[in-house]
Amino acid sequence: MKKRFAILNLVSVVIVIAINYISQAIRINETTIGEVSNKYFNLFTPASYAFAIWGLIFLALLAYGIYQVKMAFFSDKASDFIEKTGYWFVITNLLNCVWVFVFAYDYTWLSVIVMLAILLCLLKIIRNNNMNIVSVSRSTIVFGWLPIGIYSGWIAVATIANVAAYLSKLNWDGSFFSEQQWTVIMMAIATLVNIIMVWKRNMREFAFVGIWALFAIYIRHNGNIDALANMALTCSIILTLVIIAHIVQNKKTNPFLNSKASS
Numbered sequence: 001m002k003k004r005f006a007i008l009n010l011v012s013v014v015i016v017i018a019i020n021y022i023s024q025a026i027r028i029n030e031t032t033i034g035e036v037s038n039k040y041f042n043l044f045t046p047a048s049y050a051f052a053i054w055g056l057i058f059l060a061l062l063a064y065g066i067y068q069v070k071m072a073f074f075s076d077k078a079s080d081f082i083e084k085t086g087y088w089f090v091i092t093n094l095l096n097c098v099w100v101f102v103f104a105y106d107y108t109w110l111s112v113i114v115m116l117a118i119l120l121c122l123l124k125i126i127r128n129n130n131m132n133i134v135s136v137s138r139s140t141i142v143f144g145w146l147p148i149g150i151y152s153g154w155i156a157v158a159t160i161a162n163v164a165a166y167l168s169k170l171n172w173d174g175s176f177f178s179e180q181q182w183t184v185i186m187m188a189i190a191t192l193v194n195i196i197m198v199w200k201r202n203m204r205e206f207a208f209v210g211i212w213a214l215f216a217i218y219i220r221h222n223g224n225i226d227a228l229a230n231m232a233l234t235c236s237i238i239l240t241l242v243i244i245a246h247i248v249q250n251k252k253t254n255p256f257l258n259s260k261a262s263s
Contacts, residue, residue, distance in 0.1 A: 002041060002082050006072035009085070009114060010065030012093035017058050019097040028104040036103055040168040043183040044161055046216030053154055060147035061093075067143035079138065082142050084128045086122045092151075108166045114258040120153035132202035138255055146205055153209030156193055184231050187214060191235040195242050202250070204243050208209050213238045 024032055037045065071079035087235065095118045103111040125131075131145045174182050194210035197203045218232035247254070 002079065003072045005082050005086065006065075006068040006178060008087070009068050009082075009089050012090045013058075013061045013065040015150035016093040016096045017062070018219055020054065020058070020098050023100045023104060028101060029106075031104055033100065033103060037165060040108065040165040042161075042164040042168040043221070043225070044164040044186050044217065045220070046161075046213050047220040049219075050213055050216030053150075053209065056153055057154060058145075060150050063143050064147035067139070079140075081129045081136070081140060085125050086119050086128070088125045088128070092125070093119055095121065108162075108169050112159075112162045112166050115155065115162045119152065119155045121157050122148060122155060126152065126201065135255070141255060148201045150209055151238075153203075153206035154213070155192070156206070157190060157210065157213040160190055180225065180228060183228055187217065187228075187231055188233050190214065191238060193248075194239055198239075198242055198246050202246070204246060207239050207243055211236050211243075214239070 022028065024034075034048070034051070059149055068079075068082050071077065072082060095114055099114040101117065102114055125148055129145070131148065136144070164183075172238040177185070190210060191214070194207040195205040214232045214236045218229050218236060221232065223229070
């Protein structure tokens with residue numbers, strides 16, 4: 001089973017990269033993801049450069065898939081994480097492909113559901129492997145855990161952004177709050193989720209992605225909507241301080257500072 005999972009995981013990464021490339025280069029439904037997103041203007045969407053993080057995510061996932069094949073076929077070292085991950089990673093990537101199509105075909109409500117499903121699958125992988133809680137080799141941390149942490153961190157932000165896009169499509173008036181106030185609330189929720197992932201799961205990489213997204217929101221609104229820009233910058237600073245505090249508090253158990261950690 002371990003070898004089967006490793007092969008399927010690598011193949012699913014190649015497929016999801018190919019589908020995302022096609023959606024941008026060749027276009028699906030005669031449009032791109034960015035063009036559909038621009039149709040549903042909302043204040044939570046970060047500056048366009050923020051989406052370049054997909055390049056890093058895909059590289060990390062490719063490394064993740066290759067590492068699993070290496071561990072399953074060419075190593076005698078412990079690699080229980082492959083079997084503990086099971087089919088959840090394959091399902092995650094297939095759902096990612098589904099999301100590209102439903103979003104491109106303007107099924108925004110369905111894209112929210114699919115995005116939530118992707119996030120839940122990633123959280124299942126994290127929980128099954130007890131990521132960043134149990135002690136494993138440095139290579140497993142770098143090639144096994146870090147890619148999932150970065151992936152899930154961005155999907156958490158993207159889920160909130162998808163909800164915001166759907167509400168924008170519905171022309172929702174915000175009920176008791178204005179659009180700016182709802183954006184502030186969403187940024188506060190995103191910050192809280194990232195803080196929880198750092199302190200409860202030791203997933204600093206998850207929060208690094210949160211900082212990337214929030215700072216991009218600051219860049220977008222700086223000089224235009226100062227209240228949102230200041231909130232986004234404040235949230236970025238808070239997360240940065242939380243990460244620094246967590247690193248300092250846990251430096252004795254940091255596997256990259258602990259000579260006893262396996263390579």
